[in-house]
Amino acid sequence: MTLATSDPNVLHDWITVGPASRLLGTSPARPYVTRLLGAQACVWQEAATPAATLDGAPVSALLRYGYIWIWPAGTPAPLFDFPEYDEPGRRIVDCDGFGVAVSGPRMVENFLDMGHFPFVHADYLGTVPHTEVKPYTVSVDEANDEIRVTECRFVQPKSSSISTEPLEVHYRYRIMQPLSIMLYKSAFGRPDALDAIALFVQPVDEERIFAYTVMALFDDDSSHTSLVAFQHTIFGQDKPVLENQVPKRLPLRPGSETPTRCDVASVAYRRWLKARGMRYGVIAD
Amino acid sequence: MHDLPLNDMTMIDMTTHLPAPGRWRPVLPATSLTPSAGVVLGFLQGEELALWRAPDGSAQAWENRCPHRGLRFTLGTVVDGRVACGYHGWSFRAGDGRCMAIPAHPQMTVPRSICARTFHAVEAEGMVWVSRAPVAGAPPATGVRTWVRTLGIRASPASVAQTLAGAGWRAAAPDVLAGGEIGGDAAVLLLTQAADGLVLLHAGLVDAPDPACLPQIHAALRRLRGELEAQADLAITGTEGAKQ
Numbered sequence: 185m186t187l188a189t190s191d192p193n194v195l196h197d198w199i200t201v202g203p204a205s206r207l208l209g210t211s212p213a214r215p216y217v218t219r220l221l222g223a224q225a226c227v228w229q230e231a232a233t234p235a236a237t238l239d240g241a242p243v244s245a246l247l248r249y250g251y252i253w254i255w256p257a258g259t260p261a262p263l264f265d266f267p268e269y270d271e272p273g274r275r276i277v278d279c280d281g282f283g284v285a286v287s288g289p290r291m292v293e294n295f296l297d298m299g300h301f302p303f304v305h306a307d308y309l310g311t312v313p314h315t316e317v318k319p320y321t322v323s324v325d326e327a328n329d330e331i332r333v334t335e336c337r338f339v340q341p342k343s344s345s346i347s348t349e350p351l352e353v354h355y356r357y358r359i360m361q362p363l364s365i366m367l368y369k370s371a372f373g374r375p376d377a378l379d380a381i382a383l384f385v386q387p388v389d390e391e392r393i394f395a396y397t398v399m400a401l402f403d404d405d406s407s408h409t410s411l412v413a414f415q416h417t418i419f420g421q422d423k424p425v426l427e428n429q430v431p432k433r434l435p436l437r438p439g440s441e442t443p444t445r446c447d448v449a450s451v452a453y454r455r456w457l458k459a460r461g462m463r464y465g466v467i468a469d
Numbered sequence: 470m471h472d473l474p475l476n477d478m479t480m481i482d483m484t485t486h487l488p489a490p491g492r493w494r495p496v497l498p499a500t501s502l503t504p505s506a507g508v509v510l511g512f513l514q515g516e517e518l519a520l521w522r523a524p525d526g527s528a529q530a531w532e533n534r535c536p537h538r539g540l541r542f543t544l545g546t547v548v549d550g551r552v553a554c555g556y557h558g559w560s561f562r563a564g565d566g567r568c569m570a571i572p573a574h575p576q577m578t579v580p581r582s583i584c585a586r587t588f589h590a591v592e593a594e595g596m597v598w599v600s601r602a603p604v605a606g607a608p609p610a611t612g613v614r615t616w617v618r619t620l621g622i623r624a625s626p627a628s629v630a631q632t633l634a635g636a637g638w639r640a641a642a643p644d645v646l647a648g649g650e651i652g653g654d655a656a657v658l659l660l661t662q663a664a665d666g667l668v669l670l671h672a673g674l675v676d677a678p679d680p681a682c683l684p685q686i687h688a689a690l691r692r693l694r695g696e697l698e699a700q701a702d703l704a705i706t707g708t709e710g711a712k713q
Contacts, residue, residue: 293538299573303558315558315572425556428541430517430534442536442583446573 187239187256188222188389191464193362193457198246198253198263200364200384200396201225203278206252207234220254221464222389227252250278250398251384264330264360268380268400275403279415281386281396286426287465288363288385288393289434293453294422295365295383296357298338299446304421307341311350314339317446324456331456333357333449344379345414346406347372354378359453362462363387371402379403381415390465391432395419435467491589491602493609495644495659495671496520498616499592502528508552510543512663513588513599519543520590520597523563524550530599531566532586535559542585552585561585596659596671609642611657613673617686620694622668624701626660629668632700633658651693652686654678666701670694 189195199220206216207229215226215237223239236245236254244255249269268274284291294300299317301310320336336355343353356368356378363385368378379401386394397415435441436458443451457466496511502522510533511518517533519542533541535554544555551560551569558572566585571577589600591608595616598608622629633646638658641647646658654674661669672690 299557302572303554303556312558312572313575316575317573425540425544428544429539430541431539435539441538444537444571444574445577 189464191462193460193462194221194387194464195257196255196261197361198255198260200251200386201227201236201254202252202386202394203280203396204247204250204252205278207247216252218386219388221256221387225254227254249382249384250276251396264328264364266360266366266380266382266400269382269398271400273402274380274400277399277401277408277411277415279397279399279412279419281394282416282419282423283388284393284395284423284426285391285432286393286429287391287433288387289453289457289462289465290426290429290432291385291393291395292359292363292365292383293434293450294426295367296333296359296449296453297447298336298355300425301338301340304425305418308418308421309340309343310338311341314350319445320449322448322452324452328360331357331359331449331452333359333452343369344372344403345410346403357449359456362457362460374402377402387465431467433465433467436462437467437469440467491600491604492643493591493593493598493600493604493607495608495661496530496590496597496599497661497669498619498671499528499595499597500616502597504547507547508543508545511597511599512661512669513601514662515664517541517543518588518599519545519552521547521552525563527563528590528592528597529563530588530590530597531561532588534586536568536583536585559583595673609645611641611645611647611659611673612675613657614675614677616671616673617651617678617683618672618690620670620672620690621663622670622694622697622701623666624668624697625666626662626668628701628704629660629670629697632697636696652682652689654682654686670697 201218201220210216210228212228215228218225225238227234227236227245234245234247234252236243238256244260246253248263249266302312302315318337321334323332325332334356337352339350340353341350343351354370358366365383367381371377371379382398384396436454494513501509509520511520519531519533521529523529533543537559538556540554540556542552545552551562553560559568560570562569566587568579568583571579589603591598593608594611594613638646638649644660649656651672657673659671663669
């Protein structure tokens with residue numbers, strides 16, 4: 185196998201290639217075909233497990249959290265934990281993916297960012313003049329090598345498909361992998377509980393991705409269609425912004441872009457990527 | 470991209486003088502910068518510019534990239550006489566491009582160091598001219614009264630300049646071609662390098678055109694574009710043939 189990258193951050197980790205539903209009706213002769221890390225990926229259903237090739241070579245594959253995961257090279261380790269997916273009382277909603285002409289790390293940084301809500305998601309996730317990003321806490325969970333962002337608050341006019349009035353919404357984030365992130369936010373009508381929304385990024389190549397979202401919600405009332413449509417509306421607002429960031433790869437060198445106070449989560453993410461020696465989809469130096 | 474051989478017919482970037490620290494290059498007709506147009510895309514030697522008109526009427530030309538997260542300024546808007554970035558609403562003032570407000574921190578004094586990268590811009594005879602470095606003089610006189618159209622030409626600047634020279638146009642100044650006619654009217658052509666293999670050709674008329682003649686002027690410009698692109702294709706085919 186000759187992949188265009190030698191970055192262990194994307195070779196020695198589980199990377200998604202799309203929802204498990206893509207495997208319906210597949211066989212070795214008629215696999216689900218997609219692109220990953222600049223190469224062709226083929227996946228098909230074999231008995232209870234999926235089988236896959238990447239650039240023609242067999243690779244380990246896994247179905248978890250409703251998604252197909254591939255370990256591009258070497259011996260697999262366990263996938264990160266997403267406990268809310270299996271938690272009783274939560275409703276799982278797969279929103280499938282958007283193709284976006286941007287690098288994976290730019291996508292994750294956007295998902296992590298509250299400051300853009302009043303401008304990119306005006307009248308949904310934010311509204312002028314409620315633009316302030318209040319201080320929040322960032323830490324690195326050394327045991328799991330994850331970034332935790334906690335105590336985030338933001339005033340939102342329409343925080344979900346069923347919300348009807350502005351609300352100070354609580355947020356938390358968890359970055360499990362360079363290209364996988366969870367967002368937890370106040371469930372509408374359940375102030376004690378947090379909905380969980382996962383973003384899984386499939387790097388088609390260094391500057392093109394599919395971005396998938398899976399939600400684990402406390403909401404028994406909304407229709408599946410309205411929940412997915414809301415998520416797609418939000419994502420459709422982000423897409424033109426993501427595709428017009430220059431450069432498409434995330435610059436990691438300090439000084440190449442100018443952060444401010446509310447960007448401490450983004451700064452921590454960039455440092456974390458740099459410390460891991462991330463090269464795929466970033467400008468490392 | 471195919472590199473075409475440069476020769477003495479090349480008029481873009483080939484002045485008779487030594488390279489100057491700055492010189493005016495034509496970017497777009499000044500009528501493009503209207504309040505409703507907001508922030509407009511232009512090009513300087515293949516680099517993207519974000520152009521807009523300040524409250525005092527002056528043309529502004531910036532690097533098309535917000536220093537915060539790299540979003541193109543052309544996705545932003547002009548609000549209260551400043552450019553507000555489309556991603557986080559950071560607003561930048563005319564002139565030095567300094568960031569004056571970061572909405573995520575309404576009480577914070579914005580550090581003076583946060584600035585859009587600015588270029589020098591000036592308006593002359595209905596055209597916006599831009600330079601990276603300061604320029605002492607004014608842009609070259611064109612004598613144009615009416616800018617009729619800007620066309621995108623899929624060709625290299627060298628190929629466009631060479632074909633136009635062969636058709637009798639003469640270099641009145643760098644990037645300025647005069648002495649020809651479009652649809653029977655005396656015309657001037659300005660050239661902007663937009664990208665590799667893409668030239669913007671701004672066509673201006675020395676006299677105000679008779680409105681009845683506009684259809685034939687536009688038809689002549691379309692024919693000219695066709696000729697310029699055909700000559701560029703021929704040159705590329707010829708180059709490839711020679712390599713075999």
